[in-house]
Amino acid sequence: MVDNTKTVRFGILGCANIARKVARAIALAPNATLCAVASRSKEKAERFAAENGFPASVRVYGSYDQVLEDPGVDAVYVPLPTSLHVRWAVMAAGRKKHVLVEKPAALDAAELDRILAAVESNGVQFMDGSMWLHHPRTAHIQHLCCVPRSANFIGPIHFIHSTSTMAATPEFLASDIRVKPELDGLGALGDLAWYCIGASLWAKGYQLPITVTALPDFTRNSAGVILSITASLLWDQPNQTLATIHCSFLSHTSMDLAICGSDGSVHLRDFIIPYQETSASFDLTFGAKFVDLHIGWNVKPEEVHVVNELPQEALMVQEFSRLVAGIRDCGSQPSTKWPEISRKTQLVVDAVNKSLDLGCKPVSL
Amino acid sequence: MVDNTKTVRFGILGCANIARKVARAIALAPNATLCAVASRSKEKAERFAAENGFPASVRVYGSYDQVLEDPGVDAVYVPLPTSLHVRWAVMAAGRKKHVLVEKPAALDAAELDRILAAVESNGVQFMDGSMWLHHPRTAHIQHLCCVPRSANFIGPIHFIHSTSTMAATPEFLASDIRVKPELDGLGALGDLAWYCIGASLWAKGYQLPITVTALPDFTRNSAGVILSITASLLWDQPNQTLATIHCSFLSHTSMDLAICGSDGSVHLRDFIIPYQETSASFDLTFGAKFVDLHIGWNVKPEEVHVVNELPQEALMVQEFSRLVAGIRDCGSQPSTKWPEISRKTQLVVDAVNKSLDLGCKPVSL
Known part of the structure; x- marks a missing residue:
């Protein structure tokens, strides 16, 4: 019942x-x-x-x-x-x-x-x-990226790279709503770059970049919808960070995320959809140096496993429902966290789009 | 004897x-x-x-x-x-x-x-x-990238990403020859980006890019030597390919190389110096799709191991010596392959440097 x-x-x-x-x-x-x-x-x-x-x-x-x-x-x-x-x-x-x-x-x-x-x-x-964002792996990595006192804190982040690519079928490229200007006019920028931009912002604790620049390899279909896009995001405070993102309907499936700090790095290859539902992993490299004569490394990446009882989409529904029930049953105020995350992501999406329109010139935020 | x-x-x-x-x-x-x-x-x-x-x-x-x-x-x-x-x-x-x-x-x-x-x-x-370039892993991957009839040919390459970063010590940053303008004036561009540019050219069969663009996150020391640099390389024929490279003396150690084609992708995290001397591996992902409901992938990356009897630097010496002995003992002509690889790499290094001097404007080759 x-x-x-x-x-x-x-x-x-x-x-x-x-x-x-x-x-x-x-x-x-x-x-x-x-x-x-x-x-x-x-x-x-x-x-x-x-x-x-x-x-x-x-x-x-x-x-x-x-x-x-x-x-x-x-x-x-x-x-x-x-x-x-x-x-x-x-x-x-x-x-x-x-x-x-x-x-x-x-x-x-x-x-x-x-x-x-x-x-x-x-x-x-x-x-x-x-x-x-609702997978426990995400929280685990955030701890390594954003909590200076945590063990294995990777240090100030210098570089972030992420991809979201898929080899769309001819049917998709001909008729999917994501390539129709009147339906999903943002194309790959909305469907795929949303993730990469979101991951870059997330790794930077949702600080907005100072400039966003599209790179010159974008592709549009005959109706003008973006099929592939590469862009860079630049932060300059408190330390300089560059993020590159690459998103495409025209490439083999990839969901890479690499976050490189001063003392360690985190690598995932399935950050948007984990390979399997019940657990996910990421690679943590910490304190890597070369051995004498530079003929090898002192450490190899450690594969860190994170078990999840519910799939990430169920955790998303659960979190959303927790907030809704609080409002409905307990008089809580709506959480501003999630709208703010969406809005910052959307602002960067807009900036990439504007940079494209300006011939790949940097756009300040 | x-x-x-x-x-x-x-x-x-x-x-x-x-x-x-x-x-x-x-x-x-x-x-x-x-x-x-x-x-x-x-x-x-x-x-x-x-x-x-x-x-x-x-x-x-x-x-x-x-x-x-x-x-x-x-x-x-x-x-x-x-x-x-x-x-x-x-x-x-x-x-x-x-x-x-x-x-x-x-x-x-x-x-x-x-x-x-x-x-x-x-x-x-x-x-x-x-x-x-002399590790057998390199030849193995080149086969997957450049030989259309090979099994697991990853298809035309759309995107290449590579990094070469190391966390230099304060002593290095104060006095190493690689940060002295009168000694190694190219700094991280020469010491580190040489590898990433070389890997991008290698993956593209040594076709030169049409444009090279530095990204705005570069760092120089007080003497003007480059300490970190990010850049993009663009090819437009026979298919569009973008390569991003990120090189830094100021980050945790990384040597990532990702090559994404239309049908598969290759990932390495130790492409310049393998983790260990006697064997190396790379990850091959081929024909990846999402399972029904997009709750997972149909395949995980395959870890491909390549054994080498000699370390890569000994293989380099062996190859160089083979060519030298041919000239000395058999009247062979010097191989033009290696000088051409060096020259193309140097041309792209020059272009990145010029782009930096132009305020990160694209430089045509």
Whole structure:
């Protein structure tokens, strides 16, 4: 028997592929339950519910509005194309629904600010769907990067490098919403660079860079949507740090993250989606030097394993639901942490886009 | 008993730390023998010979000239500061000595061209001391990158990332020859970026990039010597490739190399100096996709091990000596492969330097 005073009741707006993953995450999270799903056609929503084995208690709607009108829905998950986020997130907040929105949060910071104004004025929680931030591995590494007194603190960070690439199929490149200017106009910058920018900001404790510069190897499709992008982010205080990011729909799958400090480094190759669900690892190299004659190293990277009881997307739903339940049941204020993370990420996305428009000139933040 | 008709007899000009490693490599290479060593003072050369256990047959000289005048020396190894390479390499070639010169080959392409003109007109072999190019792992990976018909060919390369960083001690930063403008004026650009530029060119089959751009996070010491540098290299034919390189005396030790093609990727974290001498490995990821629901990957990277009977620096000496013996004993022409690799690397080093001087503007090659 579900205790509805503790469980957060989700409605899903749309039947995108990613919604299958988040529906499962809602089922796995102990403090969340799926209670409604909508598509623009009821048939499609019914097929989606059947294919994913949703229980009969899940209400199936033929319009997104019906989810927002459902008094049994506490929160909505919005996996719609990015261009529709502002409309539906603002409407959901207006109906006092908490909003978990798929990344990228919006097409630009102006749109995101409309969403954040709506959630703030309605007292509801906002979070974007950056699942990797909720993996315990992420917290473990953050400790090594950001807590000077921790054992194996890697020291001030000098360099960060990350990639998010995938070899899209011809069908994807012809017709996926992520290559359509009217749907996900940011293309690879929104879908992939969101992660790399987010990881760079995260490693730097969410300090914004002073300049952002696109590199000249970008690719656009015939409609102008970005298919690949490389960029650099520069910080100068308290120490100089450069981050390079490389994102592409045109390359083999990669999710590299390397963080190099003065005393150690951390390397991952699956930072966005861990190789497997139940545990993840990262490589820590600390105090590396060359042996005499420089014919080898004194240490090899240590593979650090981190076990997780729930997959990262379920941990995301759990954290979001914890915040929602606090607001709903205990009168807590919405957490500003997650909206701020989304907004900083969006500001850097905007700056990369602007640098591209300026012919790869540096853009100050 | 050494067969002198097959063995190449080396003299070493100078007692730099790296000369200890190469003296050992000469001893390990089956077709090379050390027969002379010189310093600017005979006492220092004698101490160096004693400390390194050189046999009594090794002639010890108090000036570099004496090595060049020694008729029993076929080839010289030049570990002197970069600013002295042109003088001593040209003089050595003029005495018909084959020239193995430590990297960076020269301060700029104009100086290197003087060396290469001298070795060409005197019919002697030239090679720079990029040891990693001689490791069998390097050939193994090159096969995956450059031979379209090979199994696990990673496809056209889209992105290359490499680093060469080390946390220099305060003593190094105060007094090492690599931070002195009058000795190794290229600093980290010569000492470290030589490797990353070389690796990028190597992965691209030694095609030169069309543009080279320094990124804005460079650091110089008070004398103007580069302590850290990040740069990008762009190719546009036959497919677009971007390489990023990051090199620093101010960071934790790293030697990352990642090569990402359309169908696979290769990752190393010790590409310049393998963790250990007798074998090395790299990670190959091929055909990676996400499993259903994107909750994991279909494959994990495969760790490929490559055994080497001799350390890479001995393989370098062996290859150089093979070429020298061919010239000396069989009338072969000097190989143009190694001088061309050095020259292309030097051209890109020059371009990075020029980009820095232009305020990080792109420089065309």
